[in-house]
Amino acid sequence: MLHATSRALKFAGTLGGCAAIAVCTVHIAKSAAQSAKQGTPDASAAVASSNASPIYGVTVPPEYRDWKLISVNHLVTDKVDQLRAQLGNDIAIKAFKEGTLPFPDGSIIAALHWNLVRSDENTRVIAAAFSGAQSSIAGVPVNVQFMVKDSKKYAATGGWGFADFKEGKPGDRALHETCFPCHQPGKAHDFVFAHYARAP
């Protein structure tokens, strides 16, 4: 049940949150398969692969929380109610601003998902002046997803490598098998659903 929920979150998140990510090789760990093939199934490779997404071998870029904002969104289903933000590394942000398609290699997009929680503190203040006021904020972090653009390495999946992490750990292979099929409807925008939110 928990697993199903996790998968549901992942799948929904891929659709609603991910955008574009170009391959940043420093963040791509060797997969166990690659190590075995090269005859180097050493301990460090095993550790690295345990923190990388199945299929794609994407690891968490250390500084992603400090990346620039692409946009924000809200997703509700029968099971989840989330506030979400998409951040991009400099290559991705430049492409978003300039409308470059396809996204260049090196682009990485991060989709951050939090449970939506009501803010009694905010609501109390706002409701004093505005009827019907309800303020909700980002609560407990749920998961973070990445799209990494490498047109050669990921040629079979639109040039994108995918990853989904919960508390620093990647989801399983079955979960990651849903990523690219889910992004297929976004083909006209290089499989990226997020759009850059204009500055007010």
Place this chain on the structure above:
Amino acid sequence: MLHATSRALKFAGTLGGCAAIAVCTVHIAKSAAQSAKQGTPDASAAVASSNASPIYGVTVPPEYRDWKLISVNHLVTDKVDQLRAQLGNDIAIKAFKEGTLPFPDGSIIAALHWNLVRSDENTRVIAAAFSGAQSSIAGVPVNVQFMVKDSKKYAATGGWGFADFKEGKPGDRALHETCFPCHQPGKAHDFVFAHYARAP
């Protein structure tokens, strides 16, 4: 009516969106009053002041859209339905991460507000797998607000200067008179309502 709505948005936004802003002198324009007092009511000062917030003299920091993300939130009232993001300059972000209170001089917080719009594109994809799915994204930009921390210059208002802009133009004096009273309930957190959203 339009004015009332604008004021309502501003007031609500101040409550729900702003956080901390320390004085960044480069972004503080001389007010007309200051110029007159100093006997320099020249043309350039008049132009500068027209783009600065009344009372506080805060102008739009040119690069604010590229600042780092503090958090996201959702505000609904009888009249508005908005997705919001708070961004901070480096001084503010450091203070948020380290839990520094009061925020140091130089901190600036930007609160960006967009009308929430339903995304048929996202919803169609997600609803195929998850019942009750509804995805909403940032639509038309509404306004952006700033809090600028300067404990001396703004000593009378908790050390904060405030500003609200719509399409690059500051709101009127009456609007800005609501900023500090609205933030008073947040005194224990240095008059800042936003909290830093942890990385998933």
